[in-house]
Amino acid sequence: MLSLQALQQAQERLAPIIEYIPLSLAPKLSLRFDAHIYLKKENLQRTGAFKIRGAFNKIASMSAEDRARGVIAASAGNHAQGVAYSARHFSIPAVIVMPESTPLLKVQATKELGAEVVLHGNNYDESYAKACQIAQDRGLSFIHPFADEAVMAGQGTIALEMIAERELDIVLVPIGGGGLIGGIAAAYHYLSPTTKIIGVTAKGAPAMAESFKSGSMHNAESVRTIADGIAVRDVNALNFSYVESLVSDIIQVDDEEIASAILYLLENQKLVVEGAGAVGVAALLHNKLALNANDRVGVVLSGGNIDVTMLNLIIQKGLVKTMRKFQFQVLLVDKPGALQALSDIFVQAGANIVQIDYDRTSTNLAYGDAYVIISLEIKGQEHKQAICDCLRANGYDFTEIL
Structure with a gap:
């Protein structure tokens, strides 16, 4: 196992180039769970992640x-x-x-x-x-990304900073290959052994979680997850030995849960975090672990290098799922004033049109008809229901697009 001296030497080597980013209380998460939730924002590290x-x-x-x-x-x-x-x-x-x-x-x-x-x-x-x-x-x-104790010692310096700052009952750590959690768990083993280290993996990359549960190494046939930073197919023996001996539990979250956590952090913490970095928050938001009142929980946000195309997709889907955007296709008679009459309904309902597409050439249409695909900005479930009721009351045939 890594020695405490190796971790401390790594911290000395890293001192000139590492940005010290203190733990940050997440007030809304803390209130939601009646606990004290702290974020370790490695997404703000130079290069945008802990890997440096x-x-x-x-x-x-x-x-x-x-x-x-x-x-x-x-x-x-x-x-x-x-x-x-x-x-x-x-x-x-x-x-x-x-x-x-x-x-x-x-x-x-x-x-x-x-x-x-x-x-x-x-x-x-x-x-x-x-x-x-x-x-x-x-x-x-x-230079191996995780199966190297010098690399693990560098990652473990995150824990040295956290331990020096405050006592924590639980630390949630993303797991890909296991280098990050191995280094962090080793540091806590020496300096705060009562702290529970809990790993979080993506369901689309299940090898480490399945290996932990079974007590023996199992590789995955394939991996598929939006959390590309932890999309590791095979389990390494060195990293598994650390996980097996030092980690209290491993939780799995799926891509929908990860996406919701990315959006939550963006809106509520004003933080841009990639999929791998958001898995700990995803575990909290989707009640994957039981917390006691006043538990002190540290969550490692391991990185923020998310592709802007993926971020846009998560935002747009998230708006639909949280009833702030309503997309549907409606059948219209293709004549002057038809679109105006439809838009008048949205004016009356207080819904803003953010996008509209008009299709009169589809082979599914009768001559003289048109499809209109509309995206509306809405204000929740009740507002959406009022718009749907108004459309039906005025004889419009429409289909929601999810």
């Missing part, structure tokens, strides 16, 4: 000779940026192999930090195999 900690500590602890050969990593994005930043700091070359589905934001950010980017594979594990091949061919030092 482990990458920098690993490279800083290498010999000058090994560093000079250059480094290589496989990553969905956050480890990539951590390695690229660290390599630039030490003025050494870096190659990053990323899955082909990696959001453009993360690819561009990695390139801007000076790394050579190779896109390969459908997930982390396929990128990892390619990176190992390139490392051997070019004599580069491989």
